[in-house]
Amino acid sequence: MTQPRAALVSLDATPWYHLVNRCVRRAFLCGTDAVSGQCYEHRRGWIADRLHQLAGVFAIDVAAYAVMSNHYHLVVRVDAQRASEWSDDEVLRRWTTLFTGPLLVQRYRAGAELLPVERRAVAELAATYRERLMDVSWFMRVLNESIARQANAEDGVKGRFWEGRFKSQALLDEAAILSAMAYVDLNPIRAGIAETPETSEHTSVAERIAALGLEATHRVSAEGSEAAPPAATRVPAWCESLPLQPLMPFDATARLPSAIPFSLEDYLELIETTGRCQRPGKRGAIAERVPKLLKRLNMEPEAFIAASTTLLKRFGSAVGTPASLTACCAARQARHLRGMRAAREVFGWRMA
Structure with a gap:
């Protein structure tokens, strides 16, 4: 039975989530449609840019992403503490970069004199917007709506572009975060559209490698394609309206409050090793030297490969972990959560 979103996305349980959204009828979001010959590759850049923009507006950081042909994956962290520290003026400034807002808010931001009752109304609106700016559902709503409007305008059609509501998985501990990030970053390799992490375009791992200068990556340009859309529709108007926020940083020392709790070097080693195991036609097996992160988190290597393909x-x-899932069951007052057997296989290695 479908569960309410409030039960699936609860900051009391965890601020980390794996999110997935698919196009309606799994139609082409990006890439080239083999039937019509139409190229949609440029839309992958729309999603990547919009993600970076919204991360600079919402109190939500993007740890990993992968944009595929008919769906995309995200791993995000909600920073409620950051949102609580914003002043009402900062909240209104952020919200009005995305929405015009009611006339009362416009007057307030323009410096107009307001009555006491009007100021109280503005404060109430700011409180509402603060909640929305740390709400995963609102983040996905703004992301999906902007992409859908632009894609429909480009195709000259109306109606639903995305399937029903997005799927979400709560990531309850560090082992879950690592598994979800690897699952997301290795999506193109698993699908057979990339050979290595650095060539898997429109993924967070390729972006991070490019930022390190280890490998030059590029976005596939539609300008040279005969099926490329007109220039007027290729770049959405919102692409230049907001600055791009960088991806969430790594920090194994735990000194940064809003960081991925691993070393970037160790993570890239794990992704490279697992990526070699996931190439089509090759049996998934990690060599004798187990990556540091798997040792640190007590994760069985072969089971981790399986999890990174079937999360x-x-x-x-x-x-x-089994303990985290058990605690989550109790918090949700549920009898069972799917994945307990997988949790024992992947996260129960060397555990008493």
């Missing part, structure tokens, strides 16, 4: 199938609305 959505083997786990349900939450991912974590």
Whole structure:
């Protein structure tokens, strides 16, 4: 039975989430449609840019992403503490970069004299917007709506562009975060559209490698394609309206409050090793030298490979160690959460 979003996305349980959204009828979002010959590759850049923009507006950081031909994956962290520290003026400034807002808010931001009752109304609106700016559902709503409007305008059609509501998995602990990030970053390799992490375009791992200068990556340009859309529709108007926020940083020392709790070097080593195992036609096996992160988190290597290919199938609305899933069951007052067997296999290595 479908669960309410409030039960699936609860900051009391975890601020980390794996999110997935698909196009309606799994139609082409990006890439080239083999039937019509139409090229949609440029839309992958729309999503990547919009993600970076919204991360600079919402109190939500993007740790990993992968934009595929008919769906995309995200790993995000909600920073409620950051949102609580914003002043009302800062909240209104951020919200009005995305929406015009009611006339009362416009007058307030323009410096107009307001009555006491009007000021109280503005404060109430700011409180509402603050909640929305740390709400995963609102983040996905703004992201999906802007992409859908632009894609429909480009295709000259109306109606639904995305399937029903996005799928979400709560990431309950560090082992779950690592598994979800690897699952997302290795999506193109698993699908057979990239050979290595650095060539998997429109993924966070390729972006991070490019930022390090280890490998030159590029976005596929539609300008040279005969099926490329007109220039007027290729770049959405909102692409230049907001600055791009960088991806969430790594910090194994835990000194940064809003950082991925691993070393970037160790993470890239794990992704490179696992990526070699996931190439089509090759048996998944990690060599004798087990990556540091798997040792640190007590994760069985071969089971980790399996999890990095079937995370959505083997786990349900939450991912974590057996203890984390048990605690989540109790918090949700549920009898069972799908994935307990997988959790024991992947996260129970060397555990008593």
